[in-house]
Amino acid sequence: MRVARLLSLNLFVFLAFACLQFAAGGCSSPSAVRRYTSVSTAAGERFSEIANDLPGSCQRRERYHLFGQWQSDLDSLDGQTAEACAKYTRAAPRLVAAHRVLTRYLAALGKLSAGDLVAYDKPLDEFAKTLVQTDMLGEDGIKAVKSISEVLMEAASGGWRRKQLGAVIEKTNPDIQNLTAVLRGIVAEDYAQLLESEAEAARKFYLGKIRDHREEEPLTAVLVYEKWRKEEDAIESRREAAGAYVKVLERIAAGHQDLYDHRSELDSKDVKKLVLEHVASIEELVTNVRVLY
Amino acid sequence: MTKLRTEHARELAEHFYRVSKTLGDYRFANWEKLGKNERLSIEAMEWSLLNASSDFTAVAVDVSLDDAAPVVKRVAHATKAMKAAIKKAERVDKVLAIAAAAVRLTGAILSGSPSAIASALDRALKSAS
Numbered sequence: 001m002r003v004a005r006l007l008s009l010n011l012f013v014f015l016a017f018a019c020l021q022f023a024a025g026g027c028s029s030p031s032a033v034r035r036y037t038s039v040s041t042a043a044g045e046r047f048s049e050i051a052n053d054l055p056g057s058c059q060r061r062e063r064y065h066l067f068g069q070w071q072s073d074l075d076s077l078d079g080q081t082a083e084a085c086a087k088y089t090r091a092a093p094r095l096v097a098a099h100r101v102l103t104r105y106l107a108a109l110g111k112l113s114a115g116d117l118v119a120y121d122k123p124l125d126e127f128a129k130t131l132v133q134t135d136m137l138g139e140d141g142i143k144a145v146k147s148i149s150e151v152l153m154e155a156a157s158g159g160w161r162r163k164q165l166g167a168v169i170e171k172t173n174p175d176i177q178n179l180t181a182v183l184r185g186i187v188a189e190d191y192a193q194l195l196e197s198e199a200e201a202a203r204k205f206y207l208g209k210i211r212d213h214r215e216e217e218p219l220t221a222v223l224v225y226e227k228w229r230k231e232e233d234a235i236e237s238r239r240e241a242a243g244a245y246v247k248v249l250e251r252i253a254a255g256h257q258d259l260y261d262h263r264s265e266l267d268s269k270d271v272k273k274l275v276l277e278h279v280a281s282i283e284e285l286v287t288n289v290r291v292l293y
Numbered sequence: 294m295t296k297l298r299t300e301h302a303r304e305l306a307e308h309f310y311r312v313s314k315t316l317g318d319y320r321f322a323n324w325e326k327l328g329k330n331e332r333l334s335i336e337a338m339e340w341s342l343l344n345a346s347s348d349f350t351a352v353a354v355d356v357s358l359d360d361a362a363p364v365v366k367r368v369a370h371a372t373k374a375m376k377a378a379i380k381k382a383e384r385v386d387k388v389l390a391i392a393a394a395a396v397r398l399t400g401a402i403l404s405g406s407p408s409a410i411a412s413a414l415d416r417a418l419k420s421a422s
Binding site: 058065204208 | 299303306307310313314317321324332336339340343344346347348350351352
């Protein structure tokens with residue numbers, strides 16, 4: 001009884017504190033811009049899983065290759081796969097950082113929209129300066145990341161507030177369109193191609209082994225076949241998650257384009273409705289990415 | 294030297310992935326007819342092509358060409374011809390020659406040398422004819 005009373009008292013204190021926090025943040029419902037930036041920023045967290053699976057997929061493909069070569073030194077398998085896929089291992093954190101520039105920008109839009117100040121992000125600013133032509137982002141992506149980082153730095157150092165919101169959207173829209181297009185290409189084309197290659201590598205490995213051993217060891221062949229099918233299903237799930245994330249990026253781009261097209265009337269009901277449609281779509285798509293990974 | 298454009302690199306990756314897959318289709322469809330060494334030779338070249346295809350998009354390829362578009366177009370033509378020739382090949386020698394020419398072509402492109410690319414393209418087309 002005492003425990004129950006204590007628990008309900010704790011719950012009350014928690015709820016009261018939560019209500020106070022909400023009140024401190026403003027009792028009015030969040031604006032459409034803030035919801036768009038909030039959901040888009042949350043969506044960005046899913047990108048790191050995809051970027052980190054670029055080396056992951058490459059390594060799985062390479063393992064099939066090395067497993068298939070019985071003369072290869074299996075003790076050094078991890079070292080060989082790491083070496084073969086080093087280019088993706090190097091690229092992944094840089095792609096995540098580039099995507100973080102996008103999400104930091106979106107978060108900054110949310111802050112400006114709420115009348116808050118934008119904080120200077122030194123590591124991100126320094127990252128933008130280290131980008132070189134050999135990065136998977138390509139020239140357009142590098143230029144976009146650098147320009148967006150500069151705007152973020154200006155917003156932080158200039159103490160920009162809500163009145164600069166329209167100007168920021170106007171200034172960054174071409175770069176946001178470019179960066180989302182580049183990231184979209186990496187997920188829709190490069191990652192998709194890696195998954196295709198992984199699936200083909202699995203076929204070369206498993207089907208070859210099944211053909212070699214199915215007569216002497218038919219039951220083993222059946223088990224290996226089942227394993228192959230499971231791995232194909234896993235690849236298919238990743239393909240679907242990548243497809244969903246491509247749509248997230250398209251929605252982020254379309255949402256920003258709508259904000260740009262209506263930058264002088266950001267508080268109008270029509271704009272709110274339009275932007276909230278993007279919000280609902282992004283929320284649904286992100287759920288799909290989360291479920292599949 | 295200029296960097297190969299992303300769209301060209303992706304296109305090349307797709308073409309050589311398709312050749313690797315077509316070789317795999319041939320090897321599995323003719324499994325019983327092929328000798329073990331023939332299967333191993335074809336498979337080795339399948340893996341070379343598959344790995345090279347991912348190199349096109351993962352590394353920025355330097356090419357000494359003002360415009361890579363005509364070369365990419367010729368590669369598309371050559372790989373299309375090679376895939377068709379593999380599908381209708383009656384002798385394994387022919388398939389092995391095509392596979393070797395495809396591997397050589399990927400090496401030439403990754404080297405970025407226009408003369409090596411031109412020579413490898415000629416050889417690729419001849420292998421498929």
